[in-house]
Amino acid sequence: xxxxxxxxxxxxxxxxxxxxxxxPATAGELTFWTWRQEDRAAYTELFRDFTAxxxxxxxxxxxxxxxxxNTIASTALAGGKGGDVLQARAYGVLEQFAKxxxxxxxxxxSVPELANLPAEALAAETLRADGAVYALxxxxxxxxxxxxxxxxxxxxxxxxxxxxxxxxxxxxxxAKGITPIANGTATAWMDEVFAxxxxxxxxxxxxxxxxxxxxxxxxxxRFTGALAHLLELRDLMPQGYTGIxxxxxxxxxxxxxxxxxxxxxxxxxxxxxxxxxxxxxxIAPVAMQQGQPRYVAKFFDGGYAVxxxxxxxxxxxxxxxxxxxxxxxxxFAALLGNISxxxxxxxxxxxxxxxxxxxxxxxxxxxxxxxxFQSPTGSELLSAGLQKMFAGQATPEQxxxxxxxxxxxxxxxxxxxx
Amino acid sequence: MHSSRLxxxxxxxxxxxxxxxxxxxxxxxxxxxxxxxxxxxxxxIAWPEQFSLDNLRLIxxxxxxxxxxxxxxxxxxxxxAILLVFATMASYALARYxxxxxxxxxxxxxxxxxxxxxxxxxxxxxxxxxxxxxxxRLGLVLIYVAMGLPSAIFILTGFLRGLxxxxxxxxxxxxxxxxxxxxxxxxxxxxPAMVIAGIQxxxxxxxxxxxxxxxxxxxxxxxxPQGLSVFMGEYNTDWGVLFxxxxxxxLPLIALYVVLSRQFxxxxxxxxxx
Amino acid sequence: xxxxxxxWIGVLLAPALATMLLFVVWPLLGAFADAFYSxxxxxxxxxxxxxxxxxVLFAEPWxxxxxxxxxxxxxxxxxxxxxxxxxxxxxxFALLHALPLHRLHRVIVFLPVLLSAVIVGALWxxxxxxxxxxVNAALALLGIEGRPWLGDAQTALGSIMLANGWHWAGxxxxxxxxxxxxxxxxxxxxxxxxxxxxxxxxxxxxxPLVAQATTIIFxxxxxxxxxxxxxxxxxxxxxxxxxxxxxxxxxxxxxxAFGSVSSGLQDFGHGSALAVLMFVFLAASSAVAxxxxxxxxxxx
Numbered sequence: 001x002x003x004x005x006x007x008x009x010x011x012x013x014x015x016x017x018x019x020x021x022x023x024p025a026t027a028g029e030l031t032f033w034t035w036r037q038e039d040r041a042a043y044t045e046l047f048r049d050f051t052a053x054x055x056x057x058x059x060x061x062x063x064x065x066x067x068x069x070n071t072i073a074s075t076a077l078a079g080g081k082g083g084d085v086l087q088a089r090a091y092g093v094l095e096q097f098a099k100x101x102x103x104x105x106x107x108x109x110s111v112p113e114l115a116n117l118p119a120e121a122l123a124a125e126t127l128r129a130d131g132a133v134y135a136l137x138x139x140x141x142x143x144x145x146x147x148x149x150x151x152x153x154x155x156x157x158x159x160x161x162x163x164x165x166x167x168x169x170x171x172x173x174x175a176k177g178i179t180p181i182a183n184g185t186a187t188a189w190m191d192e193v194f195a196x197x198x199x200x201x202x203x204x205x206x207x208x209x210x211x212x213x214x215x216x217x218x219x220x221x222r223f224t225g226a227l228a229h230l231l232e233l234r235d236l237m238p239q240g241y242t243g244i245x246x247x248x249x250x251x252x253x254x255x256x257x258x259x260x261x262x263x264x265x266x267x268x269x270x271x272x273x274x275x276x277x278x279x280x281x282x283i284a285p286v287a288m289q290q291g292q293p294r295y296v297a298k299f300f301d302g303g304y305a306v307x308x309x310x311x312x313x314x315x316x317x318x319x320x321x322x323x324x325x326x327x328x329x330x331x332f333a334a335l336l337g338n339i340s341x342x343x344x345x346x347x348x349x350x351x352x353x354x355x356x357x358x359x360x361x362x363x364x365x366x367x368x369x370x371x372x373f374q375s376p377t378g379s380e381l382l383s384a385g386l387q388k389m390f391a392g393q394a395t396p397e398q399x400x401x402x403x404x405x406x407x408x409x410x411x412x413x414x415x416x417x418x
Numbered sequence: 419m420h421s422s423r424l425x426x427x428x429x430x431x432x433x434x435x436x437x438x439x440x441x442x443x444x445x446x447x448x449x450x451x452x453x454x455x456x457x458x459x460x461x462x463i464a465w466p467e468q469f470s471l472d473n474l475r476l477i478x479x480x481x482x483x484x485x486x487x488x489x490x491x492x493x494x495x496x497x498x499a500i501l502l503v504f505a506t507m508a509s510y511a512l513a514r515y516x517x518x519x520x521x522x523x524x525x526x527x528x529x530x531x532x533x534x535x536x537x538x539x540x541x542x543x544x545x546x547x548x549x550x551x552x553x554x555r556l557g558l559v560l561i562y563v564a565m566g567l568p569s570a571i572f573i574l575t576g577f578l579r580g581l582x583x584x585x586x587x588x589x590x591x592x593x594x595x596x597x598x599x600x601x602x603x604x605x606x607x608x609x610p611a612m613v614i615a616g617i618q619x620x621x622x623x624x625x626x627x628x629x630x631x632x633x634x635x636x637x638x639x640x641x642x643p644q645g646l647s648v649f650m651g652e653y654n655t656d657w658g659v660l661f662x663x664x665x666x667x668x669l670p671l672i673a674l675y676v677v678l679s680r681q682f683x684x685x686x687x688x689x690x691x692x
Numbered sequence: 693x694x695x696x697x698x699x700w701i702g703v704l705l706a707p708a709l710a711t712m713l714l715f716v717v718w719p720l721l722g723a724f725a726d727a728f729y730s731x732x733x734x735x736x737x738x739x740x741x742x743x744x745x746x747x748v749l750f751a752e753p754w755x756x757x758x759x760x761x762x763x764x765x766x767x768x769x770x771x772x773x774x775x776x777x778x779x780x781x782x783x784x785f786a787l788l789h790a791l792p793l794h795r796l797h798r799v800i801v802f803l804p805v806l807l808s809a810v811i812v813g814a815l816w817x818x819x820x821x822x823x824x825x826x827v828n829a830a831l832a833l834l835g836i837e838g839r840p841w842l843g844d845a846q847t848a849l850g851s852i853m854l855a856n857g858w859h860w861a862g863x864x865x866x867x868x869x870x871x872x873x874x875x876x877x878x879x880x881x882x883x884x885x886x887x888x889x890x891x892x893x894x895x896x897x898x899x900p901l902v903a904q905a906t907t908i909i910f911x912x913x914x915x916x917x918x919x920x921x922x923x924x925x926x927x928x929x930x931x932x933x934x935x936x937x938x939x940x941x942x943x944x945x946x947x948x949a950f951g952s953v954s955s956g957l958q959d960f961g962h963g964s965a966l967a968v969l970m971f972v973f974l975a976a977s978s979a980v981a982x983x984x985x986x987x988x989x990x991x992x
Contacts, residue, residue: 037649064631065647070956071539072632074734079543081552093956099733186843188931189952240822242934243840247657248823251459274656375948375957376753380931388935391845406753425890429786433797436783440800443815443858444807446826450818459824508708511701525979527708530716531915532974534942537949537967540960541722542715564715567708569912573867576908580874580989596700610870617805618863625808643808657818664811671806679799686798686870 030059030315033083035069038270042335049331050322057315059085077102080309084316088135088305090124092372097305098127098134104306105132110317113324121341124300124369135303136324139338142355143197143297143365146253146261146271147281151178155259159283161294163229166286170236173259180236182258184244191386192379196365197262198233199226200295201287205363212370214413217404219397227389227396234390242391254278265355266301269337282351284358296358299365300341374410381406447668450661458657473662477649482637486645487670493555493641494624497562502616504563505570506608510600512571513578514586524575530568535561539632546633553635561629566619573618577611578604613685617675624671642667727964734958744965748948754962760936761944764849768940769917771850776857777864777909784868785894798869802862809859813926816855817842842927845937852927852938859923864909871905872898900990907985911978918974921946941970 032043040061047059062083064072070093076082077097088094088103097103108114114122117137125135147159155176160166170180183194203226210216216223238244238252253261254275261267262285271278284294304323306316322328329342337349339356347353364370371378385399394402408414450458451473452466477483512524535542542561543552551557581604589603605612627643634640646663675682727744729736748754787798804812819826820841828838841851875898883893921942924932930952932939949963 062635065627068628068631070958071950074958075540075543075632078540078734079547079552081547089956093951096733096958100735102734184843186840186929186933188929188933238823240838240840240843243820243822243843245817248821251455251657255456255459372957375959375962377957380947380952381753384931384936387931387933391843391934393845393935402753409752422890426789426791429789430791430793432782433786433791433793437797437800439858440804440862443819444803446819447811447815504708504711507704511704515697515701517698517701523705523709525975525982526717527712528911528915528978529971529975530712531912532919532978533720533967533971534919534921534945535716535720536946537960537964538716538719538723541719544722545714545719560711561715564711567712567716571708572911573908576904577870580871580904596697610866610873614863614866614870617802621806621808625810643810660814664808664814668807668811672803675803675806676799679795682802683795683798686866686873 028056028058028315030057030085030312030319031062031083032059032085032087032319033062033064033073034087035064035066036087037063038273039063039336042332045335046328046331049327050319053322054315054318057318059319073097074100074102077307077309082307082309084307084310084312085319086305086307087138087302088125089302090137090300091368092374092377094125094135094303094305095127095129095373098132099129102308103134104308104313104316105134106136106306106320107132111136111321111324113321116324116326116329116342116344118341118343121300125303125305128373135305136320137300137303137341138323138332139301139336140341140359141299141301141365142265142282142339142359142362143193143200143263144265144355144358145197145283145285146263146267147283148253148256148259149279149281151256151259159260159281160286162286162290163288166236167232174236179238179252179258180260181233182238182249182253182261183263184238184241184246184249185387185390186243187246188383188387189379190246190249191390192367192383193264194262195227195230195382195386196297196367197285198230199223200297200363201285201292202226202229203363203366204293204295208363208366208370211366212413217400217414218407219400219404224396224400227386227399230386231389231396242387250274265339265352268351268355272337280351282355282358284361293361296362297365298359298362299368301338371407371411376406376409378403378407447661448665450658451665452662453658455656455658458661473659474666476659477646477663477666481645481649482640483642483645483666485638486640486642489555489639490624490642491670493558493562494620496555497559497566497623498616498620500559501563501566501570501619502612505567505574505615506605506612508567509571509574509578510604513575514581514600514604524571527568527571530564531572535565536628543632552633553639555634555639557633558629558641561633562623562626566623570615570619573615574608574611578608581607610686613682617682621671625667642670723960723964724968725964726960727968729961731959731961734960736961740961744961745969748962748965748969757936757939757944758941758966761932761939761941764938764940765918765920767849768853768920769914771853772856772917773910773913775853776861777913779857780861780864780909781868783861783865784872785898787865787869788872798866801865804859805862807859809922809926812855812859813923816851816858817927820851843934845934848928848934848937852924855927856920856923864905864913867905867909868902871902875901900988903985903989907982907989910985911982914981915974915978918942918970941966945970 040063043061047061051058070089073082073086074097088097106114114133114136121137121140122133125137126133152159155173155178157169157172160169173180183190185191203222207216207220207222234241238258249261250267252258254271265282268282271280284296287294304320306313306320310316324342326342326344329340329345332338333340333345333347333352334349337352339347339352347356367378367382381403385394385402388394389396389399404414449466452469452471454470457467508527512520546552546557585603586599589599625643627641627647630641630644631647634644646667649663726736728739728741730738730740730743748758783801787794787801818824822828822838822840822843825838827841831838839847841847879897880893883897888896919942920940924938924940924943925946928938930943930947932943945963945966948959948966951957
C-alpha cells in the first residue's frame with residue numbers, strides 16, 4: 001500500500017513538478033508572520049537590531065490580509081508550514097491554536113523574559129486548560145474617547161466629563177453644524193467597542209466580578225440600564241448612523257466633521273499617519289455623576305508565538321526572547337504607537353503616556369477577555385443585539401436576554417438561573 | 419432582426435437607459451481614483467478638481483505592481499486555456515452522446531458549484547503540499563481549472579444539446595470521423611457559449627485573492643489581487659487609494675475586453691443559424 | 693455502442709473528470725468528514741455522529757439564525773429570478789434587433805460582469821452612502837428624502853440585490869441573446885405576416901425557443917442565490933448587518949466555519965455540517981429542477 005502511494009505520488013509529482021517552485025528553508029533565516037502590513041517599516045527596524053545582536057539570523061517579514069489571517073495561518077500550520085514566529089491573537093483564538101498543538105509552549109526556562117511581563121498580560125496568551133503560556137504578549141489596548149482638540153477649541157467648548165455634559169456639549173456642537181460623535185452602527189464589531197466604551201463607567205469592576213461569579217447575568221438592571229443610556233447618544237451620531245460604517249466614522253473624525261470618536265488606542269498610529277496635522281486627545285469616557293470613577297475598558301491584543309513545527313526552534317526562541325526585553329518594548333512603543341506591557345517600558349509619546357495613565361482606572365473589556373472562548377461568543381451576541389437595538393428592533397432588555405441565553409449554552413454559572 | 423419604427427424607438431430608449439445605468443457607476447469609480455480622500459468625501463460624484471495621480475503613484479511605488487500583473491496574466495491565461503479545452507471536451511461528450519450514467523455525471527460536474535471550495539482549504543493545502551505545488555503558479559492554475567469546470571461544462575452542455583442532429587448525422591454519412599464532426603461541424607456553432615463561459619470564468623479567476631493568499635507566499639509569485647489586498651488593507655480608510663487600486667486591477671481585463679470586443683461580438687453572433 | 697465510441701467518450705471526459713476528482717471532490721470529501729467530528733482546537737478529535745447536524749438544525753442560537761438566513765435566500769432567489777433575469781431577457785430581445793448602436797450596446801451590457809465583487813461592493817456602498825452617496829443626492833434633487841439604504845433593515849437586502857443585478861444582468865442577457873440568435877429569421881417573419889405584435893412574438897415564439905438558455909440561467913441563479921456570499925459580505929459584513937437583516941446561508945456558513953472578525957473562532961465541525969446540508973438541498977433540488985426544465989426544451 002505504502003509503495004503504491006509512493007509510486008502514485010512520484011508519478012503525479014513528476015508530471016506537475018516542472019513548473020513548480022519550492023523555497024527551501026534556509027538556515028539562519030527566520031520568517032515572521034503577521035496581519036499588520038502597516039507595521040512593516042517598524043518591524044524591519046526592530047529586526048535589524050535583532051540581527052545586529054545575533055549575527056547570522058535574518059528575519060523576513062510576511063504580512064497577510066487581517067480578515068483572512070486566522071484561516072491562512074491555521075491552514076499553513078495544519079500542513080506543517082507557516083512562519084517560524086507568528087503574531088498570535090489573544091484569548092479564545094489563541095486557545096484554539098495552542099490546543100491544537102500549533103504553538104510551542106513557552107516557559108521561564110526557555111524564555112526567561114516572560115518574567116518581564118505582568119500576570120494580566122500573560123493570562124491573555126495562556127491556555128486555561130494547562131495553564132501554560134503560548135505567546136509573548138506585545139500590546140495592551142485601551143478603549144476611550146478621541147477628541148479633536150481644534151474642533152472643540154474653535155467651538156469654544158471643553159471636552160465633557162459627565163453624561164450631562166456630554167449631552168449639553170453635544171447639543172452645542174450640533175448647533176454649530178458639527179457632528180458630536182463620529183460613530184455609526186453599520187460595522188458590527190465596532191458596536192461592541194462603542195458600547196464597551198460608554199458603558200464601562202456605568203458598569204464598573206463590581207459588575208464584571210458579579211458576572212464571572214454568576215451572581216448576575218447580562219439581564220441585570222445595571223447592564224440593560226447602561227444599554228438604554230446608549231440610545232440617548234443616537235441624537236449625537238451622524239445622520240443615517242445605521243448606515244455609517246467604521247471607515248466612514250474614522251473619516252468623519254479625521255476630517256474634523258465630527259468632534260469625538262469612540263475607539264481604541266490602536267487607532268492612534270493610524271490616525272496620525274492619515275492626518276499628521278490632527279490635534280487629538282484621548283480621554284476616559286464620561287461618568288454618570290461628577291466625581292465618579294471614569295473607567296476605561298482594556299484588553300490585550302495578542303502575542304508572539306513560536307511555530308511548534310518550525311525547523312528553526314533555537315533561532316525562533318532567540319527572537320521571541322528579544323521581543324520580551326525592555327529595549328524591544330521601548331522601541332516597539334515608540335515606533336508603533338502601542339503600549340507594550342513589558343515592565344518598566346518608557347513611553348516618550350505624551351498621548352500614549354496618557355493612555356497608559358488611564359489604564360490605572362480600568363475594567364476588562366468584558367466580552368473579549370472573558371466570553372470569546374466558545375461559540376456563540378459574547379462579542380457576536382452583543383454586537384448583533386446592539387445593531388438591532390440601535391435600529392429600534394430590540395429593547396435593551398431583549399438584548400440582555402439574548403446575550404445571556406447565548407452565553408448560557410456553555411457558561412455554567414448562567415445555567416443555574418431559572 | 420428588423421422591427422417597426424415605434425418598437426425600434428422604444429427598444430433604443432430602453433437600451434440607452436440601460437447603458438447609462440451600466441456606465442455611470444463605472445465612471446464614478448474611474449474618477450474616484452484621481453481624487454484625494456478629502457475630495458471624495460466632500461463631493462463623491464463630482465468631476466475631480468484636478469486629476470491627481472498621487473494615488474496611482476503610491477500604488478506603483480509601494481507594490482510590485484508590474485510583477486503582480488504579469489503573474490495574474492500568466493495564471494489567468496493558463497487556467498483559461500486549460501479550462502476551455504477540458505470543459506469543451508467533457509461538455510461535448512455529455513451533450514452529443516447517449517451513454518449510461520450520463521445524467522449522473524452531468525450532475526456530478528454541476529455539484530462542484532454547490533459547495534464552497536474554501537471549506538476544503540486545509541485538505542487542499544495538504545494535498546498541494548504533497549504534490550509539491552505550494553508556492554507555485556501551477557498549483558493555482560489547477561485549482562482554478564477545477565473551480566471553473568462546473569459552470570463552464572454546464573453552460574456548454576446546455577448549448578451543445580440544442581444543436582440540430584441533422585448536421586452531425588450528415589457529416590457522419592459523408593464518412594467524417596468523430597473528431598472531425600466535433601471540431602469542424604459542431605464546435606464552431608458553440609462559439610457564443612464558449613465566449614460567454616470563458617469570460618464568466620476569467621473574471622473570478624482574475625480577481626481571486628483567497629487561494630493565492632493561502633498557497634502563494636513568495637512575493638515574486640504573487641497575483642495582482644493578492645498583492646493589492648495586503649496593500650489596500652493598510653489604506654483601508656483612504657478611499658481614493660482604494661478606488662485607484664480597484665480601477666487598476668480592473669483595467670487590464672476591461673482593456674482586453676474592449677480591444678477584443680469585435681471578436682467578442684463576432685463570437686456571439688457566430689451561432690446564428692441564418 | 694461500438695468500443696471505439698466508448699473510448700472516444702472516455703477520452704473526452706477524462707481530463708475534466710480527473711481535475712475535478714483531484715482538486716474538488718477529494719479535498720471536499722475530506723472537509724465533509726469534519727462534519728461528523730467534534731474538534732479539539734482546530735483539529736478533528738472524536739467521531740461525533742450527527743451531533744453537529746443536530747446542532748445547526750435544532751439547537752439555538754443556530755436554528756433561528758439558519759431559518760432567518762434561509763428565508764432571506766428564498767427572497768433573493770425569487771427576486772433575482774424574476775427581476776434580474778426578466779431585465780436580462782428584455783435587454784437580450786432589444787439587442788437582437790439591428791438597431792443603431794447595437795454593437796456598442798452589446799459591449800456595454802457585459803462590462804459590469806468584468807468587475808470583481810470587491811469593486812462592485814465598494815462602488816455600490818459609495819453610491820448608497822447615507823452622507824455622500826450619489827443615490828441620495830439624486831433623490832434630493834427630486835425632493836425625496838434619502839435613507840441609509842444599507843443601514844435600514846427594510847432596504848438593506850434589496851440594495852444588495854440591486855447591486856447584484858447591476859453586476860450580473862449582462863450575463864443572462866448574453867445567454868438569452870445567443871439563444872435568440874439561433875431562432876431562424878423565417879419564424880419571426882411568418883409570425884409578423886400573421887399580424888403578431890412584439891409582445892405576442894416574445895411570448896409565443898421567443899420564450900419557448902430559448903428554453904435551453906432558460907434552463908442554464910434558472911439553475912445557475914438557483915445555485916448562485918443559495919451560495920450567495922461575496923456581495924453581502926462586502927456590503928453588509930460577515931454578521932449580515934444591520935442586525936441580521938441581510939444574513940444569508942453563505943454568510944452564516946462562513947462565519948461558523950472561519951469565525952467572524954470580532955471573535956475569530958473557527959468551527960469546521962458545524963461549518964462543514966452546514967455546508968453538507970446546503971449541498972444536499974441544492975443537489976436534490978437541482979436534479980429535480982433540471983429534469984423538469986429539460987423536458988421543456990425543443991430542438992430547433
